[in-house]
Amino acid sequence: MANPEPARRRPTIEDVARLAGVSRGTVSRVINGGRNVRPVVLDAVNDAIDALGYSVNQAARNLASGRTGSIAFVISDREESLFEDPNFGVFARVFSRELRRTGRHLLITTAQDEQEENTLGDYLTLGHVDGALLAPTHEDESLLRRLLPHRLPLVVLGKPPGFEDAFSWVAIDDEKAAFTVVSYLTGRVAGPVGTVTGPLHTSSGRDRLEGCRRALGDQFRPDLVATGDWSLSSGQQGAAHLLAREPGLRGLFVASDLMAVGAIGALRAAGRRVPDDVAVVGFDDSAAATMVEPALTTMRNPIEQSALEALRILDDQIAGRARRPVHLLLSSELVERGSG
Amino acid sequence: MANPEPARRRPTIEDVARLAGVSRGTVSRVINGGRNVRPVVLDAVNDAIDALGYSVNQAARNLASGRTGSIAFVISDREESLFEDPNFGVFARVFSRELRRTGRHLLITTAQDEQEENTLGDYLTLGHVDGALLAPTHEDESLLRRLLPHRLPLVVLGKPPGFEDAFSWVAIDDEKAAFTVVSYLTGRVAGPVGTVTGPLHTSSGRDRLEGCRRALGDQFRPDLVATGDWSLSSGQQGAAHLLAREPGLRGLFVASDLMAVGAIGALRAAGRRVPDDVAVVGFDDSAAATMVEPALTTMRNPIEQSALEALRILDDQIAGRARRPVHLLLSSELVERGSG
DNA sequence: CTGAAAGCGCTAACAA
């Protein structure tokens, strides 16, 4: 009944080889795709694997092959709101799903401050991972500076301010997208239009403000710009602030949907109806967009597609196919709903 | 000027040993704490390490030692709202910080569906990690079932329904805590009191409802129970629902602060003032609690302390100090603010 | 298509 072997040591490739009556090398070939193995032998080996409940020892494989099978998703967020940004969740989900498809794993890591960024830098360059995907970065990204001299395969999500040429990245044309959505807004309301921006040390934050400014043209009022940090509460505070400054506010461009939800809350709290009193447009078309009543008019930010492209570029780098940084600009589109 | 060696192979422990004029074993001792090494030798080795820019090869170390230096934080969330729960962020932050302190790394992994849970199960039992910390789990947790026969060091955050005896966990007394905060609420308002619960297939969801029921006693109205899923939007919908059913609602216990923020939004949208028309109390004392006006009266959920205790228990398991599951119930306390 | 054999870089006995 019970296995006569008392100590249940994990079976190794050697055990499988013995049971299948082949060599270690052949088993290795089988578990690595089964190329150049006769079907009969392949079946025999697979049977032995099942019988023994064998699974590969990653450490040994890493050591022998020099590859780890893990990719890091780095969220180096200096803000309080770790994980609050719904886009992180989408990125993580897509990365995780796609890597699993190729038998690899996603490893999410975070760094809250410069010290943590240093340790993280060590980690990334220490051979723990085959490559890294970096969530939108800040201007003062010491991690990027640290990673620069290394040749770690790396793709940044969004333009990395100050490192645009040094690293590969995937982004959208934030300026143009913001221009589009704000033009839509101004086509529908007459009167003062304000904006709640993203953090201005990020490319997206800056570029979306720039697009808004261009769309508004003469109408642009510097006093109706509130700086947010992508968080719900900053949208709330920003809108409250703008309303205090301009009670006659008629339109509001909020640089992310999550902040827009906060902004609408603040408008409501101040007794304004949306969109009748104040029209609001957001950005991202994230889950938050349809969470409010009325649902947000917003720009679609193709997070899923960005994730896929980033992964593709990363794999090119890992495989040595891409020698120099690759930059990809995806297009976005207006999504009309009820808010603006 | 330039290193005469053309191929810049990563230096190994052997290179360090040669440069420092000692054996490989001694270098190993130095990089593993430096016990039983003469100060002079220790300095020499460290100098060699610096000179060569040596860093340990993890794969080799794992293979030789059987340890990985990584701990998994498993978020197996079937809901849409991956990462939305602010408690996850706090857990991740504390784990990350504490592990770094001992030279280890946190690896966050997710599983959205049963298939992913299976792959994740493989991953966890394949020797990639030394142990795992599981975010609050569901009743139908196939991952736990899968992990049961293995002896992976593991601590669950919150009581794992159906597996209370099988695994170690750290939790609070949700029933008692909910009783406390709802009693506070009923002490301040007269009239119908409702609740927006967490998911009822989780221990916290169920127990908080139970505590609410006990506090309300005869006043408890089954028709004033709305089931949420910890997300902001579910709090919003829940409150709207309850208000539709009972326009005279006077008090509301929302089982998480994030949902409470949503609930307050819905109350506002329906023209109610908080706390004058409807008093609201939340749960968790998360960052969301002070994000709203008025700030939430809530129960403090000692997430940071839970994280530390869970890590302590996990380390006991890893070190083989704890043979059987350990269960820890932390205490929570009422935080009075303006909402209820 | 398959087997043999040489490592991958490190840890952990064991001796000295």
Place this chain on the structure above:
DNA sequence: TTGTTAGCGCTTTCAG
């Protein structure tokens, strides 16, 4: 306190 020496389990040439 230090050096020596087996491996850890796998991949990957290189022959055949």
